[in-house]
Amino acid sequence: MSILGRFLNRLTESEEGAYLAPRERAYEHTRDARTLEPAGAAIVRFAPTFKLEREATQWPDGFWNHFNSANSHYKRGHYRKAKEAYSSARSLLAGYGALDTALLRTYRKLYRGAIDKKRWDEAYQELCELFETLPSGVSDTDRRQFKKVMQVLKKSDPGFSGQPMPLQEQRQTGGEKPSAEVESASGKDIAVQRDETWERPKGEKPLRWQENQLTSGGFLAVHRRYDEQAGGYRSCNIRTYSSHGDIQSEKDWLRSFYRLKISNTGEHLIGYSDDLQMSLSTLSGDILAERSVARVADGNKYHIRCVDLSEGGMHCLFTSATRAYLLDQMLRTLCVWIMPPPPGYQVEHGGQDAGHQRIERAFATLELTGHPTQEEIRAQFRQMVFRYHPDRNPGDTAAQERTKEIIAAYKMVSEEDVAAALEGLGDREYYYQILHETELDIGDTGYSVKLRMSMSGPGDWIYATHMTARAERIYLGCYSGLIYCVDLDGNVLKVYQTDAPIDGIVERGQHLYIWTHTSLYVLGRDKVVSHIDLRGGSLKCFAEWGLIVKKGSSLVLCSADGTWLANVRFQREAHEVVPTSSGLVAYTTKERFRVSLSDAPAASSARS
Incomplete structure (x- = not known):
């Protein structure tokens, strides 16, 4: 075999059918990114959100x-x-x-x-x-x-002179303080019982869940674990609770997610790590697909604010700043949607980052255009090395230099995630707002100069998403308070509007829930049926019978349509709250309580 042949074999040899590393997987060619067009879509406007005391x-x-x-x-x-x-x-x-x-x-x-x-x-x-x-x-x-x-x-130290502080005078009630104070709606019977048989395992701290999901198989909660020695999050724990609030199963994963989402069925999970590696997994821990999103996030994990998936993981989604990326079950990009500019802003497209420019130069060296796959890059490389290799062009210094350039270009693009790098190539957005514009005439020349004063802005970042069971409706909630409901083709079906950044969106049964930092809107047939005050609290989780809002040491229980059922105030803050079929289980630092609704409202289907 010639020197040239051995050289080519060493560069391109691989076993038949060998698994390609995620960075080398051939992604489908990405359709051009396009801006959503909400013109003509119905708009549902909400009442103003509740305002904090301090603006x-x-x-x-x-x-x-x-x-x-x-x-x-x-x-x-x-x-x-x-x-x-x-x-x-x-x-x-x-x-x-x-x-x-x-x-x-x-x-x-x-x-x-x-x-x-x-x-x-x-x-x-x-x-x-x-x-x-x-x-x-x-x-x-x-x-x-x-x-x-x-x-x-x-x-x-006998000379120590500190003085104790007197205890506050406490009222003598003649009996033990109640475990919880209950205020309920008329006709609602709420029972709170302390579980005397339970105590928190020694050394365990109250868990702060990163993500929870009410599924058909139970209530799932994910807790992210911090490794003091490693100085970062390196693992997570996933618990499944039964409909009675008991731990049904528990699994430790030796990996952690910066953001994640569990499917409604509780069978799949999508998330990405601190180093911007995204994966789609089963809840048993099997990785179905993975990819890097570092390029589209500009290397910043804070740019990826949302990940989502439909049932079975057939469609997945993640967002980066003002863009939403729709993916298939192998995490290949199907299309990219750009949010319309915020009200009062205009947008210009253009510009490429240094990484895009390097890839384009490498493609020019390899005489490639478009979005080639790794197989196409490899075949073109073989042809060009064969053409310019010094063995075929003895004494030709230009051919030697050309061969070096070809090898360097191939090495660069074969080590890059080319498909991810080419997503939205040359399609950067620049947002600006015109503050003042004037036109000045230049003497008698017949020419004039237009002067414009403008202010740049970051665009309308996507802060919350939701996908229905088969991705027939995809919700994209933005910083401006606008929520776009789109189909798989990117057609805007409806627009919802409030006056504050969107924190979350969930469609359950016959209701749509949209919330900001201070307000929770419950919609039925595109009409707001309830407006819940979240000031000083947050939406904790959904239940078969409704939803639970946490405010300090109190839990506010509401039915699926947002009707207030009860306030349950514990002596200590309830850290973990697990919904049951007829109420909830609340864990404080050292105690566990069962809260029962004797006539819990009819369950709201978890399927959407």
């Missing part, structure tokens, strides 16, 4: 940077850094309830951690700081812990 324009500069940074530190267990960031936010704005609650919670984490490690001086300092900073939030439990710390310090 957004009144927040001091830098407040939310400190607050969000503190929340991030707290979730990772970095409580001292969280305290510093919360304190910085409080120096900009005092009296904000959510901030004071978060700071109080952080102080308790710090002093309890110091007590557990017998760092008594450290615990004493944290408690003193707590009493000085948040006197109105101090509880008798805090005072008892302070007394305990001082007793230990006095034993070790």
